[in-house]
Amino acid sequence: MNSRLIQRNVVVFGRRTSLRLEPEFWDALVEIGKVADETLTETIEMARSKMGNGGLTSAVCVYVLQWFRAERSRRAGEGR
Numbered sequence: 001m002n003s004r005l006i007q008r009n010v011v012v013f014g015r016r017t018s019l020r021l022e023p024e025f026w027d028a029l030v031e032i033g034k035v036a037d038e039t040l041t042e043t044i045e046m047a048r049s050k051m052g053n054g055g056l057t058s059a060v061c062v063y064v065l066q067w068f069r070a071e072r073s074r075r076a077g078e079g080r
Contacts, residue, residue: 005020006026007019007020010040010044012056013048019060021057021060029064044056050063
């Protein structure tokens with residue numbers, strides 16, 4: 001069975017670590033970074049800082065979900 005997870009080495013707050021995510025999450029992080037004018041590292045650091053002390057993978061996934069939910073709400077508000 002082939003894993004769809006992509007593992008990348010990243011530096012988070014000056015510490016090198018690896019992060020395994022589905023390609024869709026990597027794409028979402030890049031999209032968030034473009035909107036926020038952040039590097040991938042800065043976006044991952046933002047996720048880590050906002051999501052607390054849990055695992056990095058979970059922090060990133062929850063951050064991505066929350067970011068897109070907030071973006072959807074913002075866009076819905078513009079349509080009124």
